[in-house]
Amino acid sequence: MRLETINLEKNYGFKTALKETNITFEKNGIYGLLGPNGAGKSTLMKIICDIIKPSFGEILFENDNKKGRKELKKILGYLPQDFGLLDELSGYEFLEYLSVLKGIKKSVYKKRINDLLVYMNIFNVRNKPLISYSGGMKQRIGIIQSLLNNPKILILDEPTVGLDPSERNNFKNLLSEISSERIIILSTHIVSDIENIADDIIMMDEGSIIKEDNYSNFIKSIKGKIWKKQIKKEDEKERSIIEDNYIIIQEVNRGDFLEFRIISNNEVKDAEKISDITLEDAYFYYVKSKSKIFKFMRND
Numbered sequence: 001m002r003l004e005t006i007n008l009e010k011n012y013g014f015k016t017a018l019k020e021t022n023i024t025f026e027k028n029g030i031y032g033l034l035g036p037n038g039a040g041k042s043t044l045m046k047i048i049c050d051i052i053k054p055s056f057g058e059i060l061f062e063n064d065n066k067k068g069r070k071e072l073k074k075i076l077g078y079l080p081q082d083f084g085l086l087d088e089l090s091g092y093e094f095l096e097y098l099s100v101l102k103g104i105k106k107s108v109y110k111k112r113i114n115d116l117l118v119y120m121n122i123f124n125v126r127n128k129p130l131i132s133y134s135g136g137m138k139q140r141i142g143i144i145q146s147l148l149n150n151p152k153i154l155i156l157d158e159p160t161v162g163l164d165p166s167e168r169n170n171f172k173n174l175l176s177e178i179s180s181e182r183i184i185i186l187s188t189h190i191v192s193d194i195e196n197i198a199d200d201i202i203m204m205d206e207g208s209i210i211k212e213d214n215y216s217n218f219i220k221s222i223k224g225k226i227w228k229k230q231i232k233k234e235d236e237k238e239r240s241i242i243e244d245n246y247i248i249i250q251e252v253n254r255g256d257f258l259e260f261r262i263i264s265n266n267e268v269k270d271a272e273k274i275s276d277i278t279l280e281d282a283y284f285y286y287v288k289s290k291s292k293i294f295k296f297m298r299n300d
C-alpha cells in the first residue's frame with residue numbers, strides 16, 4: 001500500500017493551517033503524529049479522510065488521485081478528534097448502526113462488535129444508553145467504530161483522550177497487535193502515547209513537518225545535548241541563568257536543591273550529560289525549543 005500527500009496545503013482565510021506537506025505512508029505499522037495544539041495534525045488527517053478539501057496539493061493512493069481516493073475510502077477507518085455519539089442509542093445499537101452504514105454484513109459485524117467490546121472492556125455496558133457512559137467509555141466506542149470495517153489504513157485523531165492509564169496501556173497493546181497488517185496514523189501531543197509502539201515518528205508544528213524519522217534516530221540525533229544540573233533552591237541568580245540560556249525540559253524538587261533537565265548544544269558548566277535520552281527530550285528539542293527561540297527574538 002502507498003498513501004502519499006503531495007504539496008498539501010490548507011488555508012483558512014489568512015491562516016495557514018497546513019504548509020506544503022509531503023509525506024509517504026507505505027510500511028505497515030504505526031506512524032505517530034506528534035505536535036502541540038494547533039500544529040495542523042487534525043487538518044492533515046481530515047484531508048486524508050476527505051472530510052475537508054486541501055487548498056493546494058493532492059492525495060495519492062496507490063499512485064493515483066481520483067480512482068485511488070475511491071479505493072482509499074473502502075479501506076479507511078477514522079476516529080475524529082471530536083467524535084459525536086447518538087446519545088439515546090445503546091453502545092451496541094450505535095455500533096450496529098454504523099456497521100450498517102459502512103455496508104458490513106450482519107454475520108460479520110455482530111461478532112466483530114462483540115469481540116471489540118470485550119477487548120475494550122465495555123461489553124458489560126453494551127446495552128446501556130450512551131448518555132450514561134463516562135468520557136473514557138465514549139472514547140472506547142469511538143475507537144471500536146474506527147475498527148468495524150477491519151481497515152487497512154486506520155487514522156486516529158487523539159484516540160487516548162479521556163482514557164485512564166490502564167485503558168491507555170490496553171489500547172496501546174491493541175494497536176501494537178493489529179499494526180503488523182495495516183498502516184495506523186495516530187495523532188497526539190502526549191509523547192508516551194506513541195513511545196515504544198510507533199515505528200515512525202512525525203513531529204509537526206505550526207502547519208509544518210519538522211522532522212520525520214524512526215525512534216532510534218530521533219534519540220541518536222540529540223545524544224550529548226541533554227543535561228542535568230542541580231542548583232541550590234535559593235540561588236535565584238543560577239536559576240535565571242538557566243532560564244535565560246537553556247530550554248528546560250523538566251524541573252524536579254530534590255530537598256534543598258532543584259534539578260533541571262535541560263537542552264544545550266554546548267557543554268554546560270557543573271552539569272552532568274544525560275545518556276538515557278527519551279522521546280520527550282527529542283520532542284522538546286525539535287518542537288518546544290522553536291517557541292523559546294521565538295520568544296527570545298521577540299524580547300530583543
Ligand SMILES: Nc1ncnc2c1ncn2[C@@H]1O[C@H](COP(=O)(O)OP(=O)(O)OP(=O)(O)O)[C@@H](O)[C@H]1O
Binds near residue numbers: 035041
Ligand atoms: N475551520 C477552521 N477555521 C479556521 N481555522 C482553523 C479551522 N480549523 C483549524 N484551524 C486552525 O488551523 C490550525 C491547525 O489546526 P488543527 O486542528 O489542524 O491543529 P491540531 O494539531 O489538530 O491541534 P490540537 O492538538 O489542538 O487538536 C490552528 O491554528 C487552528 O486554529
Ligand SMILES: [Mg+2]
Binds near residue numbers: 041043081
Ligand atoms: Mg487536533
